[in-house]
Amino acid sequence: MTNEILKTIEEMDRQTFREDLIGWFENEMRDLPWRKDQDPYKVWVSEIMLQQTRVDTVIPYFTRFLDKFPTIEALATADEDKVLKAWEGLGYYSRVRNLQSAVKEVHEKYNGKVPDQPEAISSLKGVGPYTAGAILSIAYGKPEPAVDGNVMRVLSRILLIWEDIAKTSSRKTFESAVRSLISHENPSYFNQALMELGALICTPTSPSCLLCPVREHCQAFNTGMQNELPVKSKKKKQRSVEMVAVVLRNDKNQLLIRKRPETGLLANLWEFPNTEVGLEFRSEKEQFEDYFKEKYQVEATLDDMVGRIEHVFSHLIWNIHVFTGQLKGPIQESSKLKLVTLEEIEQYAFPVSHQKILKEVVGKI
């Protein structure tokens, strides 16, 4: 933290700032399902779900997830396929695999109680500096910073911090600022209020400064700079990937699906067999009949292309050329390769891209 920022903080009326902020939060906080109690497990689940994900999106997932896995014990002993199914459509699937792994550790090593020490909780898989601070403050009332994108935006404005919040290194500046601002009387509400303010008032574009409970403390508002902050560098464009996917059906109306590798993109989700291709081969079906013969020792004849799916990820774009086809002979099923009916397929977690494929072809087979 620079001397400039330190000076700004020291010149603030910090006690009034805390009271204004927390007082506003007590009146205006949204009624959210993870705010019904302070159960560390529920706080934990909500924080993982909320990573890079909107509140409105999370609400139904949170309710269903807690219904299916109400306790540490329930999640620790659940089948991963069921857990992934409960997460289907939420994205960033390593979040939930890390969560279950960490919950197992808590179940076995901490007798099912979420640790309340920074070092212990930070060592759990998927619990980074933000999530550790959120759980420690919200569930355990400890005065630890929980710096997310909201907090960086809000504090960049209040304290006139010109660091690029897209840089990994910037978080430390904001953590230091929170440590010197945080209410020791109510760290939970202080942290939540900062985030709530960012979500409801101090928004990325056109912040509602006239409704802001702490505008008198805000250096950006006082100097008319609220629209210049935060400084955030652009992310680069996605690269495109051409691929072919095939919905293969046998004479019993079963479809062939496979499990993705246990690391990397969409790890351990299920999908229709597919392969990356060059632009020039995307509609040459004979190539893919050969591919399936080699990869699965299965005889398949493909129909003409039935559709094309574009799916945009944060870092790449899949352009999927979809074929249907018939499976001619038997196939050796395994834990990663299955034949399933249209009814059974609902138990398997698919990425949204492959849900689109199923929807595209389901009327045509």
Add this chain to the structure above:
DNA sequence: CAAACGTGGGC
């Protein structure tokens, strides 16, 4: 430290 890692919504 930059890149990988999903998805749906807003403008």
Add this chain to the structure above:
DNA sequence: TGCCCAAGTTT
């Protein structure tokens, strides 16, 4: 349409 965003973590 294309770009940005939304309560980040891991490698």
